[in-house]
Amino acid sequence: MAENTAGGLLERLERGPVICAEGYLFELERRGYLQAGAFVPEIVLEHPHLVAQLHREFVHAGSDVVEAFTYYAHREKLRLIGKEQLLESMNRGALEIAKEVASETGTLFAGDICNTNVFVADDDSRTTVRGMFDEQVGWAVDAGVDFVIGETFSWGEEALIALEAIKEAGLPAVITLAIHQEPQTREGWTPEDACKRLEDAGADVVGLNCIRGPETMLPLLEKIRETVEGHMAALPVPYRTHEAEPSFQSLRDPGYADLPDGRPFPTALDPFTCNRYELGDFGRAAHELGINYLGICCGAGPHHIRSLAESLGRTPPASRYSADMSKHAFLGTDERVKREYKEYAEKL
Ligand SMILES: [Zn+2]
Numbered sequence: 001m002a003e004n005t006a007g008g009l010l011e012r013l014e015r016g017p018v019i020c021a022e023g024y025l026f027e028l029e030r031r032g033y034l035q036a037g038a039f040v041p042e043i044v045l046e047h048p049h050l051v052a053q054l055h056r057e058f059v060h061a062g063s064d065v066v067e068a069f070t071y072y073a074h075r076e077k078l079r080l081i082g083k084e085q086l087l088e089s090m091n092r093g094a095l096e097i098a099k100e101v102a103s104e105t106g107t108l109f110a111g112d113i114c115n116t117n118v119f120v121a122d123d124d125s126r127t128t129v130r131g132m133f134d135e136q137v138g139w140a141v142d143a144g145v146d147f148v149i150g151e152t153f154s155w156g157e158e159a160l161i162a163l164e165a166i167k168e169a170g171l172p173a174v175i176t177l178a179i180h181q182e183p184q185t186r187e188g189w190t191p192e193d194a195c196k197r198l199e200d201a202g203a204d205v206v207g208l209n210c211i212r213g214p215e216t217m218l219p220l221l222e223k224i225r226e227t228v229e230g231h232m233a234a235l236p237v238p239y240r241t242h243e244a245e246p247s248f249q250s251l252r253d254p255g256y257a258d259l260p261d262g263r264p265f266p267t268a269l270d271p272f273t274c275n276r277y278e279l280g281d282f283g284r285a286a287h288e289l290g291i292n293y294l295g296i297c298c299g300a301g302p303h304h305i306r307s308l309a310e311s312l313g314r315t316p317p318a319s320r321y322s323a324d325m326s327k328h329a330f331l332g333t334d335e336r337v338k339r340e341y342k343e344y345a346e347k348l
Helices: 007-017 023-028 048-060 076-080 085-104 123-144 158-166 191-200 214-227 276-288 300-311 318-321 337-345
Strands: 018-021 065-067 108-114 145-152 173-177 205-209 230-237 293-296
Touching: 007 018, 007 205, 018 065, 023 048, 048 065, 048 085, 048 300, 065 085, 076 085, 076 123, 085 108, 085 123, 085 276, 108 123, 108 158, 123 145, 123 158, 158 173, 158 191, 173 230, 191 205, 191 214, 191 293, 191 337, 205 293, 205 337, 214 276, 276 293, 276 337, 293 300, 300 318
Parallel strands: 018 293, 065 108, 108 145, 145 173, 173 205, 205 230, 230 293
Antiparallel strands: none
8 A cells, every 4th residue: 555645635744745657668668568759658558467567566666646647648749650540539538547546555546738849839739739628638537547647748838738627627736847958948937937837827836747767857947946935846757867957858878879760768778877876866856845745657567666665764665675685695795695795705
């Protein structure tokens, strides 16, 4: 069972941190059940038990939220792969899977909508995008979600349209922006300005997710914290982005130059992966800023989520297996072994 289990999202946020594990596309791609490139969650229909299993692993590691895997299960993505006819069954299927795991674990059940890739800030696209959000939010309402996450918007205005669709459905909304190399939205709003507009428009939680790793997300979060009053969200990718390469798409790997397009994103990011302790450090730093909705996006594994949870004072079920190197044969604290293997241990 998750630890923070009473009440809805907002009550839990008032009490303390709420953890939301994400990164389903990347993790299921890594496991060999989802194709990078299209990044459409067909696995929901093809291997639903594997989606449920990953939900359970994330809850075991400390997630308080089971987010339905409807990310990129929208009309435009399905049109691109010629499978628009699967749109409704994919959404309803993903919601059903998440609902089952949330109810068996006492976690929150979240719907999910995201950037549509058709928004271009004209009236036609505004109408199209709103229609896409309405249909997905409608299925989430039918499934009985506790709240809806609207995420990875590069356009502040598209995020506002998503928010409107969620609020009109009468549900709490967590809205997050994706901030690329330039610290601004596509229309040129600063992250703090965009978050303020979202908060003023009724978003219950506002913040950032994906694209940036801990090091390059934190400075933006600080500015947002100074500007917005309510709950904030922070879900970085677990990659070592830095000032010169602030997004995971902008990372370059001089150690392996033979990459399509010269960039390791999205399938060769392994050498940039943060260790679990770095995510723990991020969790502490973000929480100290007063951010209570915390998670990890693309690239997250259960070990990252557990470390984040533990950094917030939690002991999820997976903490039973957290490292205890004192028990290690050669690196541990057993006096006899240390004496006999001292020289050997130094050569390990
Ligand atoms: Zn992501």
